[in-house]
Amino acid sequence: MKKIDIGIDEKDREKIAAGLKHLLADSYTLYLQTHNFHWNVTGPLFRELHLMFEEQYTELADAVDDIAERIRTLGVAAPGTYQAFAQLSSIEEVVEIPAAEDMVKILTKGHERVIKTCRDVLKSAQKGEDESTIALVSDRMRVHEKTAWMLRATSSK
Template sequence: MSVRPNQDVAAALGVLLADSYILALKTQNYHWNVVGSDFVQLHTLFGDQYEALSGAIDEVAERIRALGFPAPASFGEFAERSSLKSTAGAPAARDMITALRDDNLAAAKSAYAVIKAAEAVGDDSSADLATGRVTEHEKAAWMLSALLG
């Protein structure tokens, strides 16, 4: 089936892109600023997670472009679209873990919205991309939850 560009899919991908960008920025902040007895473990985990998000951001943006739409690419556009809230400062390590767990679950929800929009128009490529993002965000949330006990 040939897929036509679809504004609903591109819009849902734009939300996922914004969520991914805000999450990557927050994760990088926490990677830089975590302190405490679990520093090495958390510094490494947060670093791995934000590096993975960087690749995902590019993949989502390129899919939006492949559909024929401009990818949002400014802090203002990301803040406008994202279901996540950017944070400043360095909360306690446990609060960082909780925030990142919750944000990964929210990003997974945004990816599910892409799947729904893509399936409605037979866009298997966008649905497949979003399915991969659900898997990664839910895995990250599980790992973070495990740290909380």
């Protein structure tokens, strides 16, 4: 790749990109989990949760593209395999199909985890004075905070 001269030190770019890889992995894992729950939710809240989960995984599908493209903009290869995502993600995979109420709890926890990953990336981006990553990550954090709130509001417990 040609030399990148965008006003961010190479070491800072690499550190920011490393954090973004974790954010990408967390976001993609949460996308898969949400899509799985969309397909498999049952019970009295089926329609409401089915539609809510669809909105959420659709939003996440766009987000992973933005995050991966930011990694590439910083001059680093974006991970794109299940194996890489499994190694990088801090979100636990759910093997079984949980009850609808548990799906809501699991997704809430997942969004809260992504928020924490965002906060970690934000620190690196601020240190490297990377305004573009700061804006992207701040926007992602806001979406996940709102989604977690909405999921918590859906839960009866």
